[in-house]
Amino acid sequence: MTSPDRSTSPQQQYAERSYRSPAALAGGALLLLLGLWLGADAVLRGTAHTKLTAVFVLLLGVPLVVAFTLRPLVRAGEDRLTVRNPFRTITLPWSAVEELRATFSAEVLTGGGKYQLWAIPVSLRQRKKAARQADRGAGAARPRFGLQADTGPVPRAMADQALEELREIRERAAHRESAQGEPEVRWSYAVIAPSVVGAVGLAVMLAL
Template sequence: MTRQERSTPPQQQYAERSYRSPAALVGGVLLLLLGLWLGGDALLRGATDTKLMALFALLLGAPLVVAYTVRPLVRAGEDRLTVRNPFRTITLPWGAVQDLRASFSTEVSTAGGKYQLWAIPVSLRQRKKVSRQAMRGADTSRPRFGPNADAGGPVPRAMADQALDELREIKERAADRESAQGEPVVRWSYAVIAPAVVGAVGLAVMIAL
């Protein structure tokens, strides 16, 4: 080993990983464009009451669309798991994570409670499809050669289950690391909550008048 090789600090074996729902992102962007088109038209051409209604509707609707489609994110680092849900951001040192599971939704468990992973949705349809593929792959009556032969390879997994497998692997590596210990930290997203509340109150006042 050369002197240069000995002096080079070891690099992290795994880079930080992020998980999002592509379908939610696309749907959210389309909804925002539609809302801005309709709301912008009302703001430009409508009467005073119509403009106010459109303004409050945008203040209410746009943050909610962003919260449930664009905002959700799961970021897995070497020392902690960051869960960004519609209205909260939860920072979990890996030492505080007890379990990661997926049934009808994905969630992470700690000693203080459970948190849903909005960015990793569970698709029951995809699970059924993967299950059928796995059963076909396990059918030993199929010919080993020819056009109907099984190509082999790893057992397929649904996207949510595969993501949780990766997160469990990172958790196991960090279980005893001192820098991965600590308590969960929960922060509310007031940038989403505040305009939505203003929009809801404004719409309620306009309807009551």
């Protein structure tokens, strides 16, 4: 499930849209609170060995929880698509986006690669629910006594709806000069570095 946020500025012709997973945000916040509570208790009450172990567990666990729950984001701007995944940030000018698709995961395809959209999870349960609602709507829309019922828009899963919006933005933007360019990929060392330190330190403490 994704939550789109829209904001505009005078310089933008189209509203900027951001997509995140509310379930991931809520789960990540709960995990962080639980981990910090247990870690703080171990640091305050434990032995020296326990305290060091707790510190390394936090160094390893907190960045990973943040990376996989709070960090993922998809932002559709006027000229480019920004994909923030757990360990990388990918900036794609709209001209570089060849396809947006969702099978078992949401993906964006370019001429040189394929990137998952962690912030737009695909829910097969949502798709089945939307399909059932569409079937019921189709049944209600069958003409009766010469009258056609108005059933409204066809329900869709959140991931499919989000990708359809992204495709529409791409169609409008891909040919603009300001939307030309090559993909850029940046690693998130703020997540990777403390996780590596925590993993190494935890391995050492467990070996002692």
